[in-house]
Amino acid sequence: TQLLEQSPQFLSIQEGENLTVYCNSSSVFSSLQWYRQEPGEGPVLLVTVVTGGEVKKLKRLTFQFGDARKDSSLHITAAQPGDTGLYLCAGNAGNNRKLIWGLGTSLAVNP
Amino acid sequence: DSGVTQTPKHLITATGQRVTLRCSPRSGDLSVYWYQQSLDQGLQFLIQYYNGEERAKGNILERFSAQQFPDLHSELNLSSLELGDSALYFCASSAGTVTGELFFGEGSRLTVL
Numbered sequence: 001t002q003l004l005e006q007s008p009q010f011l012s013i014q015e016g017e018n019l020t021v022y023c024n025s026s027s028v029f030s031s032l033q034w035y036r037q038e039p040g041e042g043p044v045l046l047v048t049v050v051t052g053g054e055v056k057k058l059k060r061l062t063f064q065f066g067d068a069r070k071d072s073s074l075h076i077t078a079a080q081p082g083d084t085g086l087y088l089c090a091g092n093a094g095n096n097r098k099l100i101w102g103l104g105t106s107l108a109v110n111p
Numbered sequence: 112d113s114g115v116t117q118t119p120k121h122l123i124t125a126t127g128q129r130v131t132l133r134c135s136p137r138s139g140d141l142s143v144y145w146y147q148q149s150l151d152q153g154l155q156f157l158i159q160y161y162n163g164e165e166r167a168k169g170n171i172l173e174r175f176s177a178q179q180f181p182d183l184h185s186e187l188n189l190s191s192l193e194l195g196d197s198a199l200y201f202c203a204s205s206a207g208t209v210t211g212e213l214f215f216g217e218g219s220r221l222t223v224l
Contacts, residue, residue: 033212042113042201042215043154088154098167099213103153 003027004091006102014110016078021105023089024071030092032072033099034063037086079109114138117202117216125224129190132219134202136183141206142166143185144213145177148199160185161207192223 007022023032031050035043047056049065049072056063060083062075076083086106090099114137124130136143145157147170156169160179171177174192179185189196199220203213 041217042115042203043213044113044215045212048212090154098156098159098169101154101156 004089004100004102006087006089006105008105009103010106010108012108012110013079015080017109018075018077019079019107020073020075021087021107022071022073023091023102025091025100026070027091027093027100028069029100030069032065032069032092033090034072034074035088035090037088037104038084043086043088076107079107081109081111083107084109113214113216115202115204115214115216117200117219119219120217121220121222123222123224124192126192126194128192128223129188130192130221132187132189132200132202132221134185134187134204134216136185136202136204137214139206140204140214141183142204143179143183144203144205145171145185145187146201146203146215148201148218149197154201157187189221192221194223197221197223 004025033048034046037043047063052067052069054065060077064073086104088104089102116135118133141162144159147155157171158177159167163179174190177187199218201215201218203215205213
């Protein structure tokens with residue numbers, strides 16, 4: 001069974017701090033997606049990474065796909081309260097039929 | 112606004128009952144996915160339909176069934192409900208059969224008492 005483990009499970013920080021959350025697996029993925037989910041809403045796609053070693057930036061968010069395409073990280077610089085939410089990673093196993101989801105990192109950024 | 116519409120937003124029912132959740136995908140999207148989200152198990156993929164036909168099946172219980180209609184809206188039927196079925200049920204849509212970007216609805220929160 002393919003699993004995606006996300007860490008930490010919970011993170012509470014002050015506005016302005018930097019943070020990194022991780023998404024790890026023993027399996028190789030053809031692509032990996034990061035979503036953010038806010039309370040009462042569905043997940044919203046932030047980025048898709050495809051190539052091993054790929055780095056993508058979205059304003060203050062930096063996403064990296066591991067060289068072996070088994071893991072990924074999300075780094076947020078100078079976190080803001082608007083970054084609060086559940087960050088989910090989802091890997092495509094290559095059969096193009098379903099995504100494998102992590103349990104998420106719940107981030108709270110306090111003003 | 113993702114463009115995916117789910118109804119009802121909240122539903123409270125009793126054990127043993129049956130409910131139907133409805134989803135309208137984004138305009139033009141042919142694939143519909145159903146997910147169950149609970150605190151301890153995260154997002155669990157239930158089933159995918161593409162243009163009216165079942166494409167992929169996940170951890171969907173036999174008590175649950177789904178279908179996609181010619182107008183592309185989908186319904187998820189949950190029967191013989193148990194306390195453990197209480198969860199958020201999300202519908203998502205995408206343009207094709209390949210699982211690219213998913214657009215999620217706001218979910219239907221089911222509470223079974």
